[in-house]
Amino acid sequence: MQIGNLYTISAIAVLGGSLFGFDISSMSAIISTEAYLCYFNQGDTTFDSLGNRQCxxxxSTVQGGITASMAGGSCIGALVSGYLSDWLGRKRSIMVGSVIWCIGSIVICAAQNIPMLVVGRVVNGFSVGICSAQVPVYISELAPPTKxxxxxGLQQWAITWGIxxxxxxxxxxxxxxxxxxxRLPWALQMIPGILLFLGLTVLPESPRWLARKDRWNECLAVLTLVHGNGDLASPFVRREFxxxxxxxxxERRNADVSFLELFRPDMIHRTHVGIFTQIWSQLTGINVMMYYITYVFAMTGLQGHTLLVSSSIQYILNVVCTIPALLWVxxxxxxxTLLLGSAGMLIFMFANGGLMAADGSSAPRGGMDGLxxxxxxxxxxxxxxxxxxxxxxxxxxxxxxxxxxxxxxxAELFPLRVRGKANALTTSFNWLFNFALGYFVPPAFVHVHWRLFLLFGVLCAVMLLHVFLMFPETAGRTLEEVEGIFTDPKGVKYIGTPAWRTRNAFYHSAFLEGSK
Incomplete structure (x- = not known):
């Protein structure tokens, strides 16, 4: 028996996103604790006036490497996921990722030294790369345009819950x-991976992947299950089919599914937009706030458990503030959504940099609160x-x-024949820049201080301009209709509709879906 409710399918599938979230906060909450600092200590050990050990x-460069190793593995996993997804299917490739996650969590939990910890995080990252690339593809290929x-977006909400x-x-x-x-929280990371694997066993495969494999009866059965409430004669199901x-x-007549197709003249624009969507999401500076929030708040004078509790408030905000986007994006x-988000982030990045420059100074050697x-x-x-x-x-x-x-x-930009590989490529850039920033931020705090916030503020300004000029609107269109933004009706040549002239088709699609 398979589950046909779209929200239940999505809730199970996006457990793959929670894996990334678990990784983020399992590092950010732990890197400032005495047990972690002393077990993986590479510096001096001292004692305060009360006899408490301080390590x-x-x-800073090694901590950056430890943090970034997960993203490095994710970059490789995302690229591999394109081939894996086209071969095994969207659902089974995610199941493979969940098994790999459990293996990596075991290695991390048992880590005896920094190299073993890094190896476990690379393995975990490989899993996250597979899931983060293919879960959006899987859900987008099942969902109607208006939903x-x-x-x-539930993928991001799952990440925030995991965090x-x-x-x-x-x-x-x-x-x-x-x-x-x-060790205990690192072991508990396996729970969402196990739940993801078990939950996927009762979910259907992507109908569009089934169509690509000429499994038309199964494709129609999945569309009927998910969109027709079992009614084979549903007008919406027939139109979608x-x-x-x-x-x-x-696409069968024009099939060329290597990564090189993504750089052909009729594909390069959407490839560039997809890649930069993932690059900009990292260059907003969110990594600073997620992985290293304890460092930022330590600079403000917070210490000990007050530091951890104050840091955790942003994770609550992350969960709550994602909800409006899920409801109305x-x-x-x-x-x-992207333009207003960029404007807001650049304001607050510049504000942070200005406050730190105006009222800050270099901390004593060893940093604040031992960090x-x-x-x-x-x-x-x-x-x-x-x-x-x-x-x-x-x-x-x-x-x-x-x-x-x-x-x-x-996940909306590409045609069926390359969608798995395309999302793998774009997601790999997410993890490539995640890796670079995870490694770069700790030494950047040491050497450039408040200027780091100004750098991210400038990047937010650049991404705002880039989105306005180059990112077309795709909301409300079927995945097949998105092709019309980039190609003529026969899919022969690149048209290049100016991004600022594209419009949201939500209400038109809502009217059509209402007839199903």
């Missing part, structure tokens, strides 16, 4: 003495409050815009 932990943004849940699990475990304080069949017939459209990368300190309480507030507002802007849309948008 420097890994060097596609909402259900694909928040794992942060509080790690926070609770920080009261445990010794290495168990970080005919569109898929027409596109599949054309199909009505808002992709372009306005070497937190090598800047804020001198006034009002500036500290302002930085914390702007950080929360920045996260809210990301959560309602680039967070969900960066997963929704690339």
């Amino acid at each position: 420097a932990g890994p060097r 596609r943004g909402r259900v694909v 928040m849940i794992m942060f509080y699990v790690s926070y609770a475990c920080s009261y445990i003495q010794g290495p168990a304080s970080f 005919d569109e898929i069949r027409g596109i599949a017939a054309f 199909d009505r808002w459209g992709r372009r306005p 070497a990368p937190a090598s800047w300190q804020i001198s006034s309480r009002s500036a500290s409050t302002g930085i914390i507030t702007c950080t929360y507002l920045f996260v809210a802007c990301f959560a309602v815009s680039w967070g969900p849309v960066s997963w929704i948008y690339p």
